[in-house]
Amino acid sequence: MVLQTIVTTILDIKVDYDFKLTAAAYNFSWYFNGKELLIPLSCEEPVVALVKEESEKQLQARILSMKKEVDVDKYLAKIKFVLGIEEDLKEFYNIWAKDKLFRKSLGILKGIHLRSTSLWNALLIGICQQNASFKQGWKMLAMMYKILGKKVTVERWGMTYLPPSPRDILSNINLLKACRLGYRAGTVVNVAKAFANNVLSEDKSSEYVEEDLVKVKGVGSYTARLALVLAARKYERPPIDRWLRKIISVVYKVPERLAEETWVKIWGKWGGLSSVITTIILDAETLSNALARVAKGRTYPILESKEMTPLTLWKHV
DNA sequence: TGCCAGGCGGGGT
DNA sequence: ACCCCGCATGGC
Numbered sequence: 110m111v112l113q114t115i116v117t118t119i120l121d122i123k124v125d126y127d128f129k130l131t132a133a134a135y136n137f138s139w140y141f142n143g144k145e146l147l148i149p150l151s152c153e154e155p156v157v158a159l160v161k162e163e164s165e166k167q168l169q170a171r172i173l174s175m176k177k178e179v180d181v182d183k184y185l186a187k188i189k190f191v192l193g194i195e196e197d198l199k200e201f202y203n204i205w206a207k208d209k210l211f212r213k214s215l216g217i218l219k220g221i222h223l224r225s226t227s228l229w230n231a232l233l234i235g236i237c238q239q240n241a242s243f244k245q246g247w248k249m250l251a252m253m254y255k256i257l258g259k260k261v262t263v264e265r266w267g268m269t270y271l272p273p274s275p276r277d278i279l280s281n282i283n284l285l286k287a288c289r290l291g292y293r294a295g296t297v298v299n300v301a302k303a304f305a306n307n308v309l310s311e312d313k314s315s316e317y318v319e320e321d322l323v324k325v326k327g328v329g330s331y332t333a334r335l336a337l338v339l340a341a342r343k344y345e346r347p348p349i350d351r352w353l354r355k356i357i358s359v360v361y362k363v364p365e366r367l368a369e370e371t372w373v374k375i376w377g378k379w380g381g382l383s384s385v386i387t388t389i390i391l392d393a394e395t396l397s398n399a400l401a402r403v404a405k406g407r408t409y410p411i412l413e414s415k416e417m418t419p420l421t422l423w424k425h426v
Numbered sequence: 427t428g429c430c431a432g433g434c435g436g437g438g439t
Numbered sequence: 440a441c442c443c444c445g446c447a448t449g450g451c
Contacts, residue, residue: 235433236433238432238433239432239433239434240430240431240432240433240434241431241432241433242431242432243432245431246432292434293433296433296434326434326435327433327434327435328434329433329434329435330433330434331432331433331434332433332434335432348432349432350432350433351431351432351433352431352432353432354432388432393432395431395432396431396432
């Protein structure tokens, strides 16, 4: 199947925005090639967007589908939310400029926004990060796309994968083994069932809170909060794992049990965003290396890194 | 080789 | 409210 352009439009940007950093962060090669970003918009009847820079303050966005007509307004709104081009981070930058863990990276990263994703995909990301290294987690997710996702061809782009749907997982549980998720596979199945039974629904992703998501067995506080950050831009309750807890305790000289409280005091309603950006600042190094980076004051990402980092993932997977 | 990691739940106190 | 352990898998 080949997806073809239905409509092309220009998006005006009114906030600080760095398209390349935003498109690169935590992305795969089948969604970003260094210049152009592919966004999956619908997985049942495949619809995607292709976005690139048009000028300093403008992006060009194309919507592609197999049908001749799609709900253009609905998908344009979705593209804007995914890109975060209407998200004003001025207050966030004020804290960033002064914070001792963050301030050295503002010059490099200003304008980066999180790309949002579906609640389902956000939960998959969180589950793959459970008790695993950054590299292992993203390799697991990549395998899920390659083994269980839907392979489609996109005009003037080439091959891409759409994320596997909950039903794709439930009807191919045997293939999930090949994705090497270990015991996390059970949690993926539980989440897939929650969507299949309408216990969770993509339509309500902006209404959920942590307590709703942790009802699924295997989804705890960290995964739930990360999913709300990635799917709904809900930053009030930060996802804090062992890695970040330790870094906070070292940087701000507080006991680990006060890490969350310390983080929220610093970041206020932006805590969840700064949790994710911390992993970008430290190139998602393993804990001991991250602490060494902090000690040396190298608290900024190495953009030209040959290693697999959040900003170079798309070159590797 | 034999640890152990960007969690979690279940069992103890 | 706290410990503490086991858990699949990959990486070193």
